[in-house]
Amino acid sequence: MKKYTFTEKKDTRSGFGAGLLEAGRRNPNVVALCADLVGSLKMDAFIKEFPERFFQVGIAEANMMGIAAGLTIGGKVPFTGTFANFSTGRVYDQIRQSIAYSDKNVKICASHAGLTLGEDGATHQILEDLGMMKMLPGMTVINPCDFNQTKAATIAIAEHHGPVYLRFGRPVVPIFTADDQKFEIGKAxxxxxxxxxxxxxxxxxxxxxxxxxxxxxxxxxxxxxxxxxxxxxxxxxxxxxxxxxxxxxxxxxxxxxxxxxxxxxxxxxxxxxxxxxxxxxxxxxxxxxxxxxxxxxxxxxxxxxxxxxxxxxxxxxxxxxxxxxxxx
Amino acid sequence: MSQERSIEEIKGIAVQVRRDIVRMVHACQSGHPGGSLGCADFLVALYFKVMKHNPQFNMDGTGEDLFFLSNGHISPVFYSVLARSGYFNVSELATFRKINSRLQGHPTTHEGLPGVRIASGSLGQGISVAIGAAQAKKLNGDDRFVFVLTGDGELDEGQIWEAALYAPGKKVDNLIWTVDYNGQQIDGSTDKVMPLGDLRAKVEAFGWQALEMNGNNMDEVVETLEKAKGMCGQGKPVCILMHTGMGYGVDFMMGSHKWHGVAPNDEQLAQALEQLHSTLEDYEIAK
Structure with a gap:
């Protein structure tokens, strides 16, 4: 068995935050939207550096998905940020019609997925999101394993044309993948x-x-x-x-x-x-x-x-x- | 930047568009003639007079005015206007709702039909999309306008009010939202199904600049749309309450929710076409 060690633990959502900032630096068309969960999604660094490219939509996820779809018309690459529950089940029809069926280049970025959200309980612990998202024709579905991989995946999806569901989580977990990894979508x-x-x-x-x-x-x-x-x-x-x-x-x-x-x-x-x-x-x-x-x-x-x-x-x-x- | 066509000329185009609508829904014996007829003058005004747009379709529409149809079920009027303004050949109107057609029951980008920028049909989503497109224009330094049409029954959807709160709150002032205020929805009058109350007061309370117009008076439609463009750029979006008659232009269809989603039979088609004299050439119905 190959030996894996780690020196640090971090949350995968922080990997998303770091990746979003990097994607924003690489491509001026990258924009971000959030439904009143900026701190939870670790989007602060992006907002600080690119305030004019960030859209705070309030607690209105359906509107957020529609606005994201609209922003692609004009060449933007929108990243939406909220909890996995509110990124999928709550807005399934908006994603289905305005994003997936309309083939819009929206990156749906979902934190606090699964049981590891912890104490908030089942209302917020979505366990059905991968299924819902993978059933949408044309949707790419990604669930990275640690901070470094989530960061690399975030950068990679900005360069991929088409709708993507990126799922990550809340707790700190070991970092055991390389910090300079190249993330290849669809390559195990x-x-x-x-x-x-x-x-x-x-x-x-x-x-x-x-x-x-x-x-x-x-x-x-x-x-x-x-x-x-x-x-x-x-x-x-x-x-x-x-x-x-x-x-x-x-x-x-x-x-x-x-x-x-x-x-x-x-x-x-x-x-x-x-x-x-x-x-x-x-x-x-x-x-x-x-x-x-x-x-x-x-x-x-x-x-x-x-x-x-x-x-x-x-x-x-x-x-x-x-x-x-x-x-x- | 208005297009150089006389009001008389575009009134004639609207009659032809109404002919197209009834012929399309008759040919496939399905579709939504009522709202389509009611909004014919509005869409003709936009595409033949008010909007700066290029029928050599490009999804991003940079430097162009954009139109989004949120109440996608009135696809017949949208398709007719797109075809008549040059986005695709009018002969394709004969394929509406038929197998292997780009003219799906509700508009979609999926089949690559020029002029359509978003799928619509599941109601309530169009204002949000229009907001996004309007904000992309601002980021791109593009000073053109974004138009969106919703129904009035559609205002029952919660997402409408999320978007209604957002646009003024975030100063999306290159956005013109028109409500097809015909007072009818599938199960009856809007007053009966879900009362909208004082709609003007509601949108104004949300922070929109409100206008009203008779959507079946072409002079008034063009004048009001031009006025709305002039009110943009001052920090607030514009909402036009457009009073229309469902089924306007065909006497037996007018003013009744019964023609929301029902196609005319052969006799009714003949009766409707007698009231709508061809101004451009009819497209050919496939045998």
């Missing part, structure tokens, strides 16, 4: 090469997958870990190449098991190479108040649950192998 990142099982993880679950990989190595299991930062378009080639070797899959995400990364992978497997898959995801429920760590444990999204899922899926793989042999 090989975290660790292995032979026994493919763990496809996204967002905060990538670090948990690394912790799980270390425990699995001690148990003699050689896990391949792949960071699927782009949910759509999915890196189908990377998925198939990995399962050709490992013959079983665990998907890991901070999302409802319905409609998220796991389902995207399952669809690829069932069409091209059916192998056993286990899901590490929220089991079709709402969240609740608690600390991020408590919630990730209670809802089965930590390293320990990834280890359990690997054991289970490997048993299934081996059982299938035996069954095939028996039938010969």
């Amino acid at each position: 990142w090989m975290v660790n090469e292995g032979a026994d099982v493919s763990i496809f993880a996204t967002g905060h679950l990538v670090w948990e997958a690394i912790l799980a990989g270390e425990q699995l190595a001690e148990m003699g299991i050689d896990a391949e870990i792949i960071n699927i930062h782009t949910i759509k378009p999915l890196d189908v080639e990377a998925v198939l190449k990995s399962v050709a070797k490992t013959r079983c899959v665990v998907s890991a995400e901070e999302h409802n098991r319905l409609g998220g990364l796991g389902d995207s992978i399952a669809q690829v497997l069932v069409q091209h190479d059916p192998v056993p898959q286990e899901y590490v995801a929220v089991n079709d429920s709402f969240g609740e108040s608690g600390t991020p760590a408590q919630l990730m444990t209670k809802y089965g999204l930590d390293a320990a649950h990834i280890v359990q899922a690997v054991q289970k899926v490997m048993q299934r793989k081996n059982a299938v192998g035996k069954a095939s042999l028996a039938s010969l």
